[in-house]
Amino acid sequence: FISKFHKPELFVSCCLAYLAVRLARLTPTMSDQTLDYFLSLMRISRRDAAEVTWAHAVNSRRKLEDTLTGPTHMMEADIIMRGCDPKEPIMAHPPDTDSDITLKEWLEEVKAHDKGIKLDFKSLEAVSPSLAVLEGVLTDLSRPVWINADILSGPGGQARPLEPQAFLSAATILPPRTVLSLGWTTGWTAGTDNPGYDWEMVHGMEEICRTVKNPVTFPVRAALLAQSFPQLRWLLQQSDRYTLTVWTGQNDSYTLQDFLPYKQEIDSSKIYYDLSDC
Numbered sequence: 001f002i003s004k005f006h007k008p009e010l011f012v013s014c015c016l017a018y019l020a021v022r023l024a025r026l027t028p029t030m031s032d033q034t035l036d037y038f039l040s041l042m043r044i045s046r047r048d049a050a051e052v053t054w055a056h057a058v059n060s061r062r063k064l065e066d067t068l069t070g071p072t073h074m075m076e077a078d079i080i081m082r083g084c085d086p087k088e089p090i091m092a093h094p095p096d097t098d099s100d101i102t103l104k105e106w107l108e109e110v111k112a113h114d115k116g117i118k119l120d121f122k123s124l125e126a127v128s129p130s131l132a133v134l135e136g137v138l139t140d141l142s143r144p145v146w147i148n149a150d151i152l153s154g155p156g157g158q159a160r161p162l163e164p165q166a167f168l169s170a171a172t173i174l175p176p177r178t179v180l181s182l183g184w185t186t187g188w189t190a191g192t193d194n195p196g197y198d199w200e201m202v203h204g205m206e207e208i209c210r211t212v213k214n215p216v217t218f219p220v221r222a223a224l225l226a227q228s229f230p231q232l233r234w235l236l237q238q239s240d241r242y243t244l245t246v247w248t249g250q251n252d253s254y255t256l257q258d259f260l261p262y263k264q265e266i267d268s269s270k271i272y273y274d275l276s277d278c
Contacts, residue, residue, distance in 0.1 A: 030176045031241050032215040034116060034144040035269055038073055041114055048268040049243070054118075056276060059091040061101045064109055074116040074144065076274070079103055081126045089130040094122055103130055107137040116144030118181065118274075124162055127170045135173055146179040147171060148219065152204055154184025155195045155224055161185050164208050176213055181245065183219035188249055196228030202235045209242070217243040217272065223252040225262065236270060245272040 034052065038044045044051040055072040058064050067075050082090045083097030090099040091106050110117060119134070121127050131147075138145065150157075151164040161184070171180060184201060188194050197220065209216050216239075220232055225246060236242050244266070248254060262271060 029213045029239075029241055030215055032179055032217065032243055033142075033177050034074075034146075034179065037116065037142055037144050043073060043114075046268075049270065049272040050263065050268065052116075052272055054274045056274075057093060059093060059096075059099060059101075064091075064101065064106060068109065068113045068115065072115070074118055074146075074274075075110070076118040076120060076148075077106065078120045078122065079126050079130050080122065081129070089126050089133060093120075104133050104137060107134065111138065111140070114143070116146070118146035118148055120148045121162065121167075122149075124166055124170075127162075127167060131170060131173055141175055141177065144179065145174070145177075146181045146217070147174065148181035148183070150183045150185045151208070152184045152201065154186045154201055155197055155228075156187025156189070157185030158187055159185045168208075168212065171214070174214070178214055179217055180209075180212060180214045181217045181219055182209060186221045186224065186249075188221065188223050188252055190251060194224060194227070196224045196226070197231050198228075199231055202231045206235055206238050209239075212241075215241045215243070217245045219245045219247050219274070221252065222246050222248045222254045222258070222275070226258070229262065229265075233265065236266065243270045243272060245274050247274045248276050250276070 035044065035047045035049060038052065039047065052074060053072045055067040055070065055075045058067050058075045058077040077091050078093040079089050080092050080094060080097070082088055089103035091101050091103060092099040119130065121130070149162045149167050150159070151161050151167055153161055182205065184197065184205070205218065218232070218235060220228070225232070232244060236244055246259070259273065
C-alpha cells in the first residue's frame, strides 16, 4: 500500500499527524463539576450557574469569618507574596503588601466549610508557592477550586498579563477537576464606545486552552459583553470544558436586563455571573 505513494515519507508524516490528533482526542479531559457539587449539597435547585453566588475580596480574617458563615457559594480572594520577611503567600490585593492572614491559615479555615474558592493571581511570583500550599492543605477533591489569572491582553487592558505557559505549567500540579479561570486584561471608560473582545483575542485564547485538560472558564467583563457576544459564543462552543464567567468592574454600567438575552442564547449551566452588585 505504501509503495503506491510517490513520496513514502509524506505518507508516514500524514500517519503520524493523524495518530497525534487521535491521541489528543482520547486523552481524558474534565468538565466543570461546580454545579454538581452544589446540587449534591442541595445548595442550588438546578443546573443553572446563575444560582451560584459570590463573595469578593475575602482577604482578611474578619471578611473570611463573615463569609464562611454566610449564604454565598463561592469565595473569591487575592494572593500575593508578602512584601517583607517572612516571604510567603498572603491574602491581599495590590497595592497592599501585607495581610492579617496567610494563604495557609486561610485554607485551614476553609476546610471545615462547604464553600467553593476562587484564588486570583496578579503575579507569577506567588503562583508556584501558593499552589504548593493549596495542594498540601486542601485535600478535599470534591470542593470547587478555581484558579484565576489574566493571561492575555484584552480590550483597553493596560495591566501586564501573566505569561500564559508559565502559569499553566505551574498549574499542572493541581487535580484535573480544578477550574482554570483564564482571562484578558481589560479597561472600560464610561461615556465612550468601548471595544469588545475581538476575534484575534478569542482565537488566541482558544489556541492556548485547546490542549489544557482542566475545565476552563473565561472571565468576561459585563460591560463588554454585548459588543463581543458572537466571539464569546464561538469560544464557548469549542469545547464542553469551557464556561463563561461574567464579572463587573467597580465603575461599570449595566442592568440586570442586559443579561437576559445571553441567558436565552447560552445553556444556563455554561455562564456564571460573578457580579459585585445586581
